[in-house]
Amino acid sequence: MSEESSGPAWVTVLLADSQPAIRYGVRSALEDVGGIAVVGEAATANATISETFRHQPDVLVIDPQLGEFSTVDVISRVARIAPETRVLVLSSADDDSAIRSALHAGARGYLIKSSDLDQVVRGVQVVAAGEAIVGKAIACRFGALMRSATGPDPYPFPQLTTREREVLDRIAAGKANSAIARELALAPKTISNRVSVVFGKLGVADRAQAIVLSRDAGLGRG
Incomplete structure (x- = not known):
């Protein structure tokens, strides 16, 4: 966790995505907002685990389809090594199975990569504040989606x-x-x-x- 010595606490963020262009776009959007510091990047699941353990970020923005591990494995490992880190998934997968798996594994938010960068920035802020967020594209399915996996x-x-x-x-x-x-x-x-x-x-x-x-x-x- 990071805090400016003479100011309010900053939200520290780690970006994990195999596509450099995605990481660059999200980093640029986040760094344009005061109070958010991108402390690292990762392009593989193993690097994500390593960098998360090293930086203990407030928020991990991740596309869980990084190759080595499943979505559940990656998010579960993050929860073990950095229990205070909140996970915001940014994925191209918008099927119910992928969303359900990520949320049940412990993700606090799920956004689709086609989301506006402003929404990604808001997602980071919301998740960092301890709340949860899902993209508008899947919000209408959210209640039924969660019930189908957990019951009422x-x-x-x-x-x-x-x-x-x-x-x-x-x-x-x-x-x-x-x-x-x-x-x-x-x-x-x-x-x-x-x-x-x-x-x-x-x-x-x-x-x-x-x-x-x-x-x-x-x-x-x-």
Whole structure:
């Protein structure tokens, strides 16, 4: 972990991808943002394990298809040698099996390589803050995807904060923003802002889509 001696803590990042162009693009985007330091790069699974152990980064951005080991092996090994390192997968694979394997192995986020670099930067920031994130391209499948592997999930949508999940649960129950504001003792404007954030994280366009997605994940039925 890295911290500036006279300033706030920096987020340290290790990039692991077999394609130099991908590493260069992500590094450039991250280094344009204050508070993020790329401490190393790796092009193979073995090098990823070695560099992770050496640097103990806050976030490992990785394409797990590095050749030597499976996705589960790579992420599991990282968890053993650097338990405080959070893994953000950046992969070209968007099939349910690949996503499920990575998340179950311990990845805190999963983005597709076609994602905008701004989204990758946000992914690093979100994961570093202890939250989870999935790309908009797979967000609509996320609840069902996790349930298919683990059964009913008592904590669906890990990309949401506890308060955001409380808001979504009430949206799923069909409650208006004004009712949600009263129940949570928050200002209507605050609820409106939180609803917008929730929709963005879920990748939905409107309330109807949010209700369908959240009820499918078991919310709104308490």
